[in-house]
Amino acid sequence: xxxxxxxxxxxxxxxxxxxxxxxxxxxxxxxxxxxxxxxxxxxxxxxxxxxxxxxxxxxxxxxxxxxxxxxxxxxxxxxxxxxxxxxxxxxx
Amino acid sequence: xxxxxxxxxxxxxxxxxxxxxxxxxxxxxxxxxxxxxxxxxxxxxxxxxxxxxxxxxxxxxxxxxxxxxxxxxxxxxxxxxxxxxxxxxxxxxxxxxxxxxxxxxxxxxxxxxxxxxxxxxxxxxxxxxxxxxxxxxxxxxxxxxxxxxxxxxxxxxxxxxxxxxxxxxxxxxxxxxxxxxxxxxxxxxxxxxxxxxxxxxxxxxxxxxxxxxxxxxxxxxxxxxxxxxxxxxxxxxxxxxxxxxxxxxxxxxxxxxxxxxxxxxxxxxxxxxxxxxxxxxxxxxxxx
Numbered sequence: 001x002x003x004x005x006x007x008x009x010x011x012x013x014x015x016x017x018x019x020x021x022x023x024x025x026x027x028x029x030x031x032x033x034x035x036x037x038x039x040x041x042x043x044x045x046x047x048x049x050x051x052x053x054x055x056x057x058x059x060x061x062x063x064x065x066x067x068x069x070x071x072x073x074x075x076x077x078x079x080x081x082x083x084x085x086x087x088x089x090x091x092x
Numbered sequence: 093x094x095x096x097x098x099x100x101x102x103x104x105x106x107x108x109x110x111x112x113x114x115x116x117x118x119x120x121x122x123x124x125x126x127x128x129x130x131x132x133x134x135x136x137x138x139x140x141x142x143x144x145x146x147x148x149x150x151x152x153x154x155x156x157x158x159x160x161x162x163x164x165x166x167x168x169x170x171x172x173x174x175x176x177x178x179x180x181x182x183x184x185x186x187x188x189x190x191x192x193x194x195x196x197x198x199x200x201x202x203x204x205x206x207x208x209x210x211x212x213x214x215x216x217x218x219x220x221x222x223x224x225x226x227x228x229x230x231x232x233x234x235x236x237x238x239x240x241x242x243x244x245x246x247x248x249x250x251x252x253x254x255x256x257x258x259x260x261x262x263x264x265x266x267x268x269x270x271x272x273x274x275x276x277x278x279x280x281x282x283x284x285x286x287x288x289x290x291x292x293x294x295x296x297x298x299x300x301x302x303x304x305x306x307x308x309x310x311x312x313x314x315x316x317x318x319x320x321x322x323x324x325x326x327x328x329x330x331x332x333x334x335x336x337x338x339x340x341x342x343x344x345x346x347x348x349x350x351x352x353x354x355x356x357x358x359x360x361x362x363x364x365x366x367x368x369x370x371x372x373x374x375x376x377x378x379x380x
Contacts, residue, residue: 008252009249009250009251009252009323009325010249010250010252019323019325019326055271055272055273055275056271056273056274056275058270058271060332060333063330063331063332063333064332064333065332065333065334065335068335083321083330085254085319085321085332087226087271087274087275088247088248088249088252088254
């Protein structure tokens with residue numbers, strides 16, 4: 001069941017410069033693993049070696065922060081949109 | 093407009109606000125009495141300062157230690173070609189008073205740090221964050237939380253931007269509820285490498301100016317508890333929910349950050365580290 005994953009500019013080079021990709025899986029973790037099979041390297045940008053979310057990256061399923069849903073074990077369904085939000089400091 | 097103490101010129105200058113039902117004479121008076129500090133006179137600070145000046149915000153503090161560089165002019169509309177080499181606070185003050193001589197501009201030609209932050213921020217009603225680095229972002233967030241002042245946040249990278257409003261106190265989120273700690277040095281690509289689309293700060297800074305004005309007048313629904321995400325390439329605005337984190341180190345139930353911190357300035361990778369955000373994460377910074 002594909003979910004839509006929106007890729008921020010900084011990570012698009014992992015996915016052939018696409019702004020949006022589709023991923024398969026019942027949970028967020030499965031979706032990221034699915035993406036990583038096709039786009040190696042993307043998971044490490046989001047998940048630590050211990051399997052947790054990096055503290056300076058937030059993930060949203062639709063408009064909800066997954067830290068308040070179940071983190072990487074959050075269930076996803078067809079039609080859900082996953083957004084990846086890295087900390088960004090620029091202003092000048 | 094008796095009762096609001098406007099001059100004849102002000103009645104004309106602000107007439108399009110004064111006839112707006114949600115602003116009116118009372119709202120315009122609030123703008124003229126307001127004191128806003130703009131941290132950074134760069135890409136975000138330019139539209140913030142110029143629109144707040146035009147709107148008649150009575151006191152505008154401009155904080156920036158930098159001098160105008162030719163590479164700034166692709167996006168920083170506060171400064172002219174002739175200003176290259178001048179302190180940014182000086183060219184900013186000139187531009188602001190050129191737009192509206194009503195505005196009392198206060199120059200802070202300095203670097204914000206844990207020593208001076210409280211003293212500088214204290215006189216202002218609202219702080220607008222237009223900085224270009226993590227250390228000052230965390231400093232401004234923590235200081236506004238501790239002083240009990242609203243913070244209008246904006247950030248940009250390449251073609252993506254974010255904006256939000258952080259109110260002080262428990263129950264509403266701050267920047268640390270979103271990102272509890274700055275990313276470790278070495279996880280960010282170099283500043284020059286990052287690059288920024290010149291018009292992007294125009295969008296995000298203008299959103300920040302709107303939010304500041306809404307807070308001053310008390311109208312509409314500010315971006316409190318919401319994070320606005322803008323993608324210039326797809327031309328898409330989305331908002332996601334921001335929640336107060338009871339474990340937030342600054343505004344949580346048991347704060348662990350109780351005084352201001354000077355994080356090490358970093359912009360780019362320490363030597364010997366691979367230039368690879370994928371190694372550790374994706375946090376990014378853009379410099380002037």
